[in-house]
Amino acid sequence: MLVFGVIGIIFVITQGALVWSLIRYRAKGNEITEPPQIYGSNPIELAWTVIPILIVFILFLVTTRTIYSLDMQEPPEGALRVKVTGHQWWWEFEYPDLDFVTAGELHVPKGVPVFLDLRSADVIHSFWVPRLSGKTDCIPNRENHLWFQADEIGTWYGQCAEFCGTQHAKMLIRVISEEESEFEAWVANQKLDAPQVPTPLNGKEMFLSLACVNCHNVNGIMMQGGFAPNLTHLMSRDTIASGAAENTPENLKKWLRDPNSIKDECRMPNMMLTETQIDSLVEFLTTLK
């Protein structure tokens, strides 16, 4: 706020002086002689050297104090810890103390500090949810930290803030803050293995027989991937493709038919599936509650 005040005052003074001299000293048209030539003035020039130095010194002190007080390296008391990994072009959220992994949507309890370990699997990304905190980069071979606290219930939108390739724009984040009890329920569900529900169209067998499992994990069914989002509780998410589309059966079909139709050049290949295969796959996916 101090900064806004200082900048506002400087703005008014300089633009005011500028406009005033433009109006006041406009050539009247009939002047023949040149105006008095003023070469400079040591006291005045000294003043507009020293005063700005003092101003920026104060701004520097204030900023430094804030930098040190906001030190992001140490987790605050009682914080929920989440490992965030940026991938081209989706977010992986691992809750190490609770022992499960999800993607795209970060659930947090209201009023509890959340401490993030920020990492990247490929290029540089930047985790940013504007209404909750500033941004911090996810850099390969490094680990950065960030913490925030959502004091209200709601959905907070964010996205990657460092250009990371073709689909940088569709690397969206949702932070969902909820009451402690709702969060507990969500966590309990996430910790479960995938529900074993009969799939009359042979969806599960289809999923295992196609190349899906090379990249996607489904806990309790097949765990050999990890390169792509974990699908164990896919249906507990509101969106697919890192927020690029709503999570509906129609969109899932569209996505399987041709991922590029939702997110051009994304890393999920077009598997050239037949409509029958797509139907049975979606049947299986929609059981992953």
Added chain:
Amino acid sequence: MIDKPYSPRSSKLHEWVTTADHKKLGVMYIVCGIIYLIVAGCEALMIRWQLAVPENDVLSAETYNAFFTMHGTTMIFLVGMPILLGAANYFIPLMIGARDMAFPRLNAFGFWLFFFGGLLLYFSFLGGQGLSGEEGAPDVGWFAYAPLTSTTFSPGSSTDYWIISLFVAGMGSIMTAINLVTTILTMRCKGMTLMKMPIFAWMMLVDAILILIALPTLTAIQIMLLLDRQFGAHFFDAQAGADPLIWQHLFWFFGHPEVYILILPGFAFVSEVTPVFSRKVLFGYPLMVIATISIGFIALGVWAHHMFATGLSPTVLAYFSGATFLIGVPTGMKIFNWIATLWGGQIRFATPMLFAVGFIAMFTIGGLTGIMLAVVPMDWQLSDTYFVVGHFHFVLFGGLLFAIFSGFFYWFPKVTGKMLNETLGKWQFWFLFAGFLLTFGPMHFSGFEGMPRRIYTYMPNRGLEFYNMLSSIGAVVQIFGFGLFVVNVLHSLRKGKPAGDDPWDAWTLEWSTTSPPPPWNFATIPSIASRRPLWDTKHPDDPDWKYE
């Protein structure tokens, strides 16, 4: 005219291609710069078209990424650099009373390196392959952050085009900077001590020194990146364990001084135009020199303010924040000195002056938003958002480009012997001014709302539609401004009023010779006693040298 015994034929084209004359080279630089300005402007228009509404599909993601990369790269390396080098080339010898640059053939070599570097960059639209193998032009951003540029994530050849073309053009700029420093230090006319040079020459001197310090860093990391990509080296290869932040440090060690390399010539133009049209001597010349040198020094020590969000330690953050605040001081001194020059004058609002005043006002705003970005916690919020895009367009469009137009209207009569049309010039100013504010003002707000940079589209209902629509409308308004400029130049070249030697009643040496100047500039080399030799001639009763 002098004989040209070495030239077997006398065609106009041959004359221009083989010239080593600083004025012809200066004109060629500026003409190239303006052509690229129009090209990069069209790229920006496509960007604004795509972003006018959410989830637009005028451009694919690949094409959009190529356009914003090429827009930035072109504006910096193929518009800003050649226009500043061209202006320095043309006017430094004239202003310091020399017949040419110190190394005329090196000068020509530097120009042609720039010329072919630019062509190579644009050839990538036909010959290159982008990130996903579809779009031809480079699409990794003008800053080309590692490891996105490694062969794993950028397998196509477009990144190699980016490296090699800028490497070639950059070598040209380094040579021209050597030439400028040598010329200014050794070829001043009799009586012109360093402290009696026009302020233009001082600013260009500091500028050329900055180029010499900063640009080789870019050249070096481009060679390293090329080794990574072509020969399997691992300087920036994160998958082989390299720390990708090293690219950012080295890139911004070039990249931030580059901002001052671009804006110092803008200061130079405005510092010549403002006094002449206020009819007053520049206020506080020695302080202006000190401020220019300080900017040069501090500009070399602020680079990591581009990296506040990369997880630097609090000590490093505090230092770079402080240094960034500090650079506001000499910049502020300049603004105050310009306003003090206006104060008490008899201001004539010819087109060069309109643009100069527009520069002072808009650059001040760009400077103040820069101070906001130096506040680290604020930067964590605003860095890499449209707030930054708005900020630096106030510096480079409202600042540099307005200064370029100011200088263009001021010196066009000297270069061509014809006046530009004042009515068209004023319309151009007002269209550009309105279009500029409408385009870049709202970007500060969309940045605050949470719109990151370099996204090819954005989601509806996140509070971004209104600001983006305003920005796109502003871009359309700008078309009229640029259109009037092109019409004005083409018209005035043929039918402009004859200018005479000194149409603005100005004071520096270039106005003492004919318009356009003869091949060797002056019939006899002048000798001077003050910073405003023509003022002394015009006011023998009250010359400047008494007061300096």
